[in-house]
Amino acid sequence: MDxxxxxxxxxxxxxxxxxxxxxxxxxxxxxxxAQMKGLEESLGVALFDRMGNRLQLTDPGExxxxxxxxxxxxxxxxxxxxxxxxxxxxxxxxxxxxxCTYLLPPLLRRFGEAxxxxxxxxxxxxxxxxxxxxxxGVVDAAFILEEAFAPGALRVEPLRDEPLAVVASPAHPLxxxxxVVARDLVGEPILLTELGCSYRNRxxxxxxxxxxxxxxxxxxxxxxxIKRCAEAGLGIAALPRVAVAAELAAGxxxxxxxxxxxxxxxxxLAWSEARxxxxxxxxxxGMAVEILRPAASAAGTxxxxxxxxxxxxxxxxxxxxxxxxx
Numbered sequence: 484m485d486x487x488x489x490x491x492x493x494x495x496x497x498x499x500x501x502x503x504x505x506x507x508x509x510x511x512x513x514x515x516x517a518q519m520k521g522l523e524e525s526l527g528v529a530l531f532d533r534m535g536n537r538l539q540l541t542d543p544g545e546x547x548x549x550x551x552x553x554x555x556x557x558x559x560x561x562x563x564x565x566x567x568x569x570x571x572x573x574x575x576x577x578x579x580x581x582x583c584t585y586l587l588p589p590l591l592r593r594f595g596e597a598x599x600x601x602x603x604x605x606x607x608x609x610x611x612x613x614x615x616x617x618x619x620g621v622v623d624a625a626f627i628l629e630e631a632f633a634p635g636a637l638r639v640e641p642l643r644d645e646p647l648a649v650v651a652s653p654a655h656p657l658x659x660x661x662x663v664v665a666r667d668l669v670g671e672p673i674l675l676t677e678l679g680c681s682y683r684n685r686x687x688x689x690x691x692x693x694x695x696x697x698x699x700x701x702x703x704x705x706x707x708x709i710k711r712c713a714e715a716g717l718g719i720a721a722l723p724r725v726a727v728a729a730e731l732a733a734g735x736x737x738x739x740x741x742x743x744x745x746x747x748x749x750x751x752l753a754w755s756e757a758r759x760x761x762x763x764x765x766x767x768x769g770m771a772v773e774i775l776r777p778a779a780s781a782a783g784t785x786x787x788x789x790x791x792x793x794x795x796x797x798x799x800x801x802x803x804x805x806x807x808x809x
Contacts, residue, residue, distance in 0.1 A: 484525065486558050491518045492530065493551045497619030499538045507575070507606050507621045552620075556759050570763035571600035577608045577616060578626035579680075580706050581645075582750060585725045587626075590774045594767055601763045611679040617755050623764050624754040628723070629681030637753045640768060642775040647682050647746035648724040648731070649739040652716040658737035665693035665743045672718035673697040674709045682748050686721035689744040710736065721746055750775065 495504040495515060505512040523530050530544035540548065562572070578587065583605070591603065606622050613625040617637060628645060649663065657663050657671075668690060676683045690697065701718060703709050706726050713720045714735050730736040752771050754764060 484522065486555065488518050488522050489551045489555055491515055492522055493548060493555065494619075494621055495519060495531075495538070496540055496544060496548045496551075497621060499540070500536075501538070503621075507616075509604060559759060559761060569600065570598040570761070570766045572761065572763055573602045573604060574624070574761075574763045574767060575604050575606055575622045576624050576626070576767075577606045577613060577622045579610055579628045581723050581726050582626040582628055584706070585723075586750065586775060590771055593774060594770055597770070598763060598766055601767075609679065610677070610681075614753070617753060618757075620755070620758060623761070624752060624767065627751045627753055629748050629751070630685075631749055631751070636756055638756050640752045640772055642750045642752055642771060643777060645682075645723045645725065645748050645750055647686070647721045647748070648727050649686075649719060649721045649741045649746070650710075650713055650727055650731070650736045651719045651739060652714060653734060653737040654716060655719070655737065657719070657739050661740055662742040663739040664741075665689045665695045668695045668697060668719060670696075670698045672699050672701065674712055674718040674720040675700055675702045676706065676709065676722075677702065677704050682721060682723065682746065685744075685746045685748065689746065693743070723748070 491504065491508060491510070494507055495501055498504050498507065501515045501519070502512055504510075505515045508515070519530065526543070526547075528543040529541050530547060532539040532541055559572075594601070594603070606616070608616055608622070608625075610628075613622075613627055614637065616622045617625055627639075631641060651658055657667060660667070673690075675687070699718075701712070703712070706722060709720050709722065710727060710730055712718060714730065719739070724731075724738075727736055727738075731738055752768060754760070754768070
């Protein structure tokens with residue numbers, strides 16, 4: 484029973500899907516299936532009930548999961564202890580498209596330079612799966628783009644406010660209006676992001692409250708597709724201003740003078756309160772705060788420790804250090 488197989492088992496047990504476990508771990512599904520079959524044969528018990536494409540943990544599987552959590556946490560702590568506090572290992576992250584595309588490149592470049600021994604991997608997840616993935620250990624940290632929420636079982640670092648821009652083709656009649664409210668969008672085609680997206684929810688809520696029913700809704704999974712369609716005059720969209728800054732500057736899109744309900748959301752970084760915070764994760768969180776949070780709101784929040792030989796620093800968040808703990 485090696486640690487690699489235990490880790491695969493834990494992800495499969497949390498997700499109850501060999502397909503999702505394979506995607507999270509970067510394996511072929513056949514590899515996950517083979518590992519779980521071998522583990523069951525070595526233990527002489529069934530760990531999963533297989534019901535078509537659905538999985539359910541058996542009683543032995545439930546018991547093994549508790550031990551797997553403890554063994555893997557202990558192994559990670561042992562590795563960190565013998566390797567010193569220098570960040571290393573793997574860091575699994577997830578983030579919505581807007582954050583990945585427009586906010587993360589400078590952070591990832593700096594983190595890669597400061598922590599070359601850490602392998603960063605992004606796990607593709609639907610926005611509605613982020614919180615569960617953190618609690619289940621599928622990812623170590625998640626960037627969340629939504630309204631502020633109480634931490635609870637998650638630790639949450641607010642990074643920056645993300646105002647939304649209501650945009651359309653520069654040729655759209657509403658682009659010349661000195662003020663636009665939700666009622667002005669009655670009968671207009673609307674371009675929307677996927678279901679579950681927080682800023683889509685805020686935009687739709689403002690339209691519903693005003694009784695502004697659009698002519699039609701077109702739903703996309705890509706922010707870039709929405710921008711191109713808005714440029715072509717196919718509809719009106721509400722997107723984070725950071726995502727449309729280049730198009731607005733170039734005159735390919737026009738920002739409507741929105742004077743209705745505030746549509747802004749917030750970029751936040753979350754990780755599990757209950758799980759051990761590795762040196763790599765602590766370093767990443769501190770660097771995210773340093774790079775992404777505006778200087779005024781970050782003042783007095785992040786206090787880097789003296790630089791080590793690699794030039795890295797362990798952050799102080801919210802006035803208290805991020806401890807490497809279970």
